[in-house]
Amino acid sequence: MIKPTASQPLAGIEVIELSNMITCSLAAMTMAAQGAKVIKIEPPAMGDKMRPLGTQKNGVSGFFHNCNRGKRSLAIDLKSEAGVDAVKKLIERADVLLHNYRPGVMDRIGLGSDVLRKINPKLIYVAVSGFGTEGPMADMPAFDHVIQGLAGFTDLQSSEENSFDFIRTFICDKVTAYTVSQAATAALLARVTTNEGQHIDISMLHACLAFMWPDGMMHRTLKDDDKFEMSPGSDYFQTINYKDGGVAVAPLLDSHWEALLPMVGYPELLGTPLYASIASRMTNMDQVLEVLKNPRVDIGVEKAMEILIAADVPCSPCVKRDDIESSEQIKAIGALETYVTEAMGKLTAPTPPVLFEGKSTSQAEASPLLGEHSRAILEELGWSKDAVNNLIDLGDVKVTTI
Numbered sequence: 001m002i003k004p005t006a007s008q009p010l011a012g013i014e015v016i017e018l019s020n021m022i023t024c025s026l027a028a029m030t031m032a033a034q035g036a037k038v039i040k041i042e043p044p045a046m047g048d049k050m051r052p053l054g055t056q057k058n059g060v061s062g063f064f065h066n067c068n069r070g071k072r073s074l075a076i077d078l079k080s081e082a083g084v085d086a087v088k089k090l091i092e093r094a095d096v097l098l099h100n101y102r103p104g105v106m107d108r109i110g111l112g113s114d115v116l117r118k119i120n121p122k123l124i125y126v127a128v129s130g131f132g133t134e135g136p137m138a139d140m141p142a143f144d145h146v147i148q149g150l151a152g153f154t155d156l157q158s159s160e161e162n163s164f165d166f167i168r169t170f171i172c173d174k175v176t177a178y179t180v181s182q183a184a185t186a187a188l189l190a191r192v193t194t195n196e197g198q199h200i201d202i203s204m205l206h207a208c209l210a211f212m213w214p215d216g217m218m219h220r221t222l223k224d225d226d227k228f229e230m231s232p233g234s235d236y237f238q239t240i241n242y243k244d245g246g247v248a249v250a251p252l253l254d255s256h257w258e259a260l261l262p263m264v265g266y267p268e269l270l271g272t273p274l275y276a277s278i279a280s281r282m283t284n285m286d287q288v289l290e291v292l293k294n295p296r297v298d299i300g301v302e303k304a305m306e307i308l309i310a311a312d313v314p315c316s317p318c319v320k321r322d323d324i325e326s327s328e329q330i331k332a333i334g335a336l337e338t339y340v341t342e343a344m345g346k347l348t349a350p351t352p353p354v355l356f357e358g359k360s361t362s363q364a365e366a367s368p369l370l371g372e373h374s375r376a377i378l379e380e381l382g383w384s385k386d387a388v389n390n391l392i393d394l395g396d397v398k399v400t401t402i
Helices: 020-035 062-068 079-093 113-119 144-150 153-157 171-194 204-216 253-263 280-281 285-293 300-309 321-326 326-330 376-380 383-395
Strands: 012-016 037-042 072-076 096-099 125-128 199-203 238-242 246-248 315-316 336-341 347-351
Touching: 012 079, 012 246, 020 062, 020 096, 020 125, 020 171, 037 079, 037 125, 037 300, 062 347, 062 383, 072 079, 072 376, 079 376, 096 171, 113 125, 113 326, 125 321, 144 204, 153 204, 171 199, 171 204, 199 204, 199 347, 238 300, 238 336, 246 300, 253 300, 253 347, 300 315, 321 326
Parallel strands: 012 037, 012 096, 037 072, 096 125, 125 199
Antiparallel strands: 238 246, 246 315, 336 347
């Protein structure tokens, strides 16, 4: 029996993932980085919809790779008898099942929570939906940008009245993914005491509301009429743009503004009531931020950083994505690793961000080809070589080899 270690706390845990796109894929990969063994079950025709999206090599995209490192792939049709039987056999030994099908789909194909937890009462069954299992939108399809709209992210991102804009990364998918992995891990911890599994429902909408609320809805949290109104904290920050780049600053303290105002060419504003305290600054946000949006002098990024660092102002240069790999700070913490896989060649990906006992770990593993492990997994479950070949001939199973 594989036992957990400090750096691999989920060693010995087996996760079955039935999903498309990011939420469960990234959640399962996060658990794999901490030692869990993950089997990803995909449709045999085209697999996870992420596979062909974006820059790719040999039919596998960087997008797919970034959410699926270190997994095994079983490509089997869940509408077939063999597909349902295979999942049920896997569940006999599994610890966690993750899926992001719409509410009711797993029940209709015979793989609902009640069925699978009867087979294995210790199973942690995590069902991820877009809008939840109740309400007028429960059965609607959901993608990241749709949830951004309903959760208020598109309003938060825009600075103009009645104008909306997306955050240009799949933030709702990824927030939900980390919520899923945390919930599954917490349920595994509870199982140590209860000796029982459980059913968990998580919606993207709910996860993203909880994520956005602490700062994005701070102005809507207190409901009494005698509250003192201030803008959301996120409105307080601004980049300073120069010809040679930008600087991100978070000037909270009075001392920060004492350094900042002369730097951007407004020394005459030192000591004025508007900039005298954090309360006055936050209640006059539009006026305050104008000096950062419109610096009178262009001293450049390097000089600006010198001034801000000397005054202990939280700051950093704004790095273009193409330059991230050359950042000395990112190199110093070992946040990225470059390695070679047989199918995708040389590639760069993040290392796991959690340093258990202060030590970095690697997840320099391949992402699976579609059905790369189908034959091995089915034979482990008791199918003969001939039976697997028959399923391949029927189109119920796909096997891909490098």
